[in-house]
Amino acid sequence: MARISEAETERLKKEVANERLVMGFGVELKRHGAELIGTCPFHGDKTPSLVVSPKTNLWHCPGKCNVGGSTIDWVMRTTGVSFRHAVEFLRADPLY
Ligand SMILES: [Zn+2]
Numbered sequence: 001m002a003r004i005s006e007a008e009t010e011r012l013k014k015e016v017a018n019e020r021l022v023m024g025f026g027v028e029l030k031r032h033g034a035e036l037i038g039t040c041p042f043h044g045d046k047t048p049s050l051v052v053s054p055k056t057n058l059w060h061c062p063g064k065c066n067v068g069g070s071t072i073d074w075v076m077r078t079t080g081v082s083f084r085h086a087v088e089f090l091r092a093d094p095l096y
Pocket of ligand 1: 040041042043045049061063064065066
């Protein structure tokens, strides 16, 4: 297996729109100032606590989960795959 370069992972973290990944997972996002908010899929969220920042391209659930991260972290968390598989998943995305 080819080694995943730092440049490649940085590119995937920046160029793949987190917003689109989150919505692709079925989370409805609404604009809230500079951020987008939606219902966190990782805990029984009743009031939208998931924050996606288009500026930094990071996501965060500051509530119960207290987790967040990059596009790669999102794929790992939503699909339960390893870092390598998450990178492969994003690379295979036909839009990028
Ligand atoms: Zn959460």
